[in-house]
Amino acid sequence: DAKTTQPPSMDCAEGRAANLPCNHSTISGNEYVYWYRQIHSQGPQYIIHGLKNNETNEMASLIITEDRKSSTLILPHATLRDTAVYYCIVAGAGGTSYGKLTFGQGTILTVHP
Amino acid sequence: DGGITQSPKYLFRKEGQNVTLSCEQNLNHDAMYWYRQDPGQGLRLIYYSQIVNDFQKGDIAEGYSVSREKKESFPLTVTSAQKNPTAFYLCASSYRESYNEQFFGPGTRLTVL
Numbered sequence: 001d002a003k004t005t006q007p008p009s010m011d012c013a014e015g016r017a018a019n020l021p022c023n024h025s026t027i028s029g030n031e032y033v034y035w036y037r038q039i040h041s042q043g044p045q046y047i048i049h050g051l052k053n054n055e056t057n058e059m060a061s062l063i064i065t066e067d068r069k070s071s072t073l074i075l076p077h078a079t080l081r082d083t084a085v086y087y088c089i090v091a092g093a094g095g096t097s098y099g100k101l102t103f104g105q106g107t108i109l110t111v112h113p
Numbered sequence: 114d115g116g117i118t119q120s121p122k123y124l125f126r127k128e129g130q131n132v133t134l135s136c137e138q139n140l141n142h143d144a145m146y147w148y149r150q151d152p153g154q155g156l157r158l159i160y161y162s163q164i165v166n167d168f169q170k171g172d173i174a175e176g177y178s179v180s181r182e183k184k185e186s187f188p189l190t191v192t193s194a195q196k197n198p199t200a201f202y203l204c205a206s207s208y209r210e211s212y213n214e215q216f217f218g219p220g221t222r223l224t225v226l
Contacts (some may be wrong), residue, residue, distance in 0.1 A: 034213055043117075043203050043217030044156070087155065091213050098163060099144055099212030100171065103155035 004088045009108040012082075018075040020107050022088030025069040031092050033064060034101070035073045037084040044087065044103070047073065078111045085109075116140065117218035119204050124223045126198075134189045134221045136204035142216070143209040145187035149173060150201040150220075159202075162187055163209065191223065198225045 005023040012018040024033065034049040048055055048062045050071070055062045061074040075082055087106040117138045126132045136145065144163045148156040158171030162181040176195025181187050187206075191198045201222050205215040 032213070041201075041220070041222075043205070043220050044215075045217065046214050049213065089213075098169075099146060099161060099207055099215060100158055101156075101213060101215065103148075103157075105153070105155050 004090055004104060006086075006088050006104065006107045008105065009110070012075075012078045012109060012111050014080060014111055014113050015077055018078040018082065018109055018111070020073040020075075020086050020088075020109060021070065022073070023070045024088070024090045027068050027090050031090050033062065033068075033071045034089040034091060035060070035062065036087045036089065036103070037082075038087070038106070039081075039084045047086075078109075080111050080113065083109060083111045117204060117206055117216055119202075119218040119221050122219065122221060124221055126223070126225050128225055129193045131193060132191050132198075132223065134191065134202055134204075134223070136187045136189065136218060137185055138187075138204075138206045138216075138218075139185060140206055140216060141184075142206035143184070144207045144212055145181065146205040146207075146215060147171075147177070147179065147187070147189045148203045148205065150203060156203060159189065163212075198223060 032049050032051050035047040036044040038044040047059050050062045064071045085106040087103050120135045146161040147159040150156050157173050159177050160179040162168035178190045203220045204218040207215045
């Protein structure tokens with residue numbers, strides 16, 4: 001699986017959009033980008049994933065560049081409850097990866113009042 | 114409500130003792146996973162199981178053992194052979210069609226004295 005690079009920490013004001021970047025320059029054609037988050041002392045929570053098109057769900061939006069070498073997770077209106085560690089993971093979908101996810105150190109997002 | 118249960122939340126054991134961590138899910142998921150997390154670090158995969166009566170080693174399986182006798186249950190035994198067992202242990206599960214969209218339990222924090 002391709003390696004990802006994320007900034008160690010970011011700050012965001014409550015109510016503003018939080019834009020979390022991720023570099024994955026070695027991503028291969030059949031690999032997806034997944035995002036999870038982990039609130040302190042809890043289990044991680046799946047947020048969203050995508051292959052090459054932009055994706056949106058009730059939690060967030062995922063923007064993947066055309067060359068697929070980087071992506072941005074967008075929380076459109078951050079709240080204090082969005083303070084967490086955000087993990088960007090690249091993995092093959094379905095049976096090819098068998099769910100063997102590689103969690104790096106992620107980005108600590110702190111949302112301020 | 115469907116979900117993943119891990120018990121207990123906190124566990125203390127003396128050095129040299131084996132200890133079994135419980136993980137139960139009622140999501141009808143096919144696959145189950147065990148991860149370990151050390152302070153300030155990402156998650157590392159210990160074992161995973163795609164179907165009942167079958168499981169595979171992850172990245173750090175040494176000193177651990179598992180069983181998968183029922184679809185709902187995937188207990189992890191931390192043996193005395195594990196050199197540094199104090200950690201936060203997380204169990205997860207997923208459907209076979211979407212291995213990388215994993216649902217996590219609340220975790221068990223194991224402290225070996």
